Amino acid sequence: MDMAQYIPVLLTKYNYWVYITLMMIGLWAMIAKNNLVKKIIGMSIFQTAIILFYVSIGAKYGATIPILRHGHNGAHEAIRTVDYINPLPHVLMLTAIVVSVATLGVALALSIRIHRRHRTLEEDDILTQLREP
Amino acid sequence: MIWQIDLAVLVLVVICAIGALAVKDLVGASILFGAYSFLMCILWAVMGAVDVAFTEASVGAGVSTVFFLAAVFRTSRRSKD
Secondary structure, three states: OOOOOOHHHHHHOHHHHHHHHHHHHHHHHHHHOOEHHHHHHHHHHHHHHHHHHHHHHHOOOOOEOOOOOOOOOOOOOOOOHHHEOOOHHHHHHHHHHHHHHHHHHHHHHHHHHHHHHHOOOEHHHHHHHHHOO | OOHHHHHHHHHHHHHHHHHHHHOOEHHHHHHHHHHHHHHHHHHHHHOOOHHHHHHHHHHHHHHHHHHHHHHHHHOOOEOOO
């Protein structure tokens, strides 16, 4: 197999490369950041990266938004699916956005409770407070 | 899909994500995260997902930023990293 024929395929899928980059940025923030709000921002970036991946699956060059041009009466010609963007990933990701704002609200409420108890949002300070009884 | 706009916004999205995680002031991080969400909304409008785009513009860029700002003003604004 020739390696050169894969290079255009890899270069034209730049949406997926950026999606992987954003996902790794979010994962790194969730693991390595010390502040709880920074961790929550990382979680939101991770979620939007997944949504970017799903929307990129449905996108097509030269296609229009998934609304039929002719309604019930004028639809005598056949509908060509190449002309329309795939709407199924969009509908799935609409649910994911609502779920992501719900998880964000719960996470921020928990961090407010943690700050009320420990007077700090830094993870290492909370851990030292928990170790000394 | 117009690939020039797509590529330019993708670069800005990555810059905003890194900036939101690098800034030490948490209010600045919240505002940069709002900018990140709005750029994502532009990206999905370019890709033809208009319903996802306006949901993200209202929920992601609007409500999330307000949540972050409310939480930051109720807790501490400084961050060590």
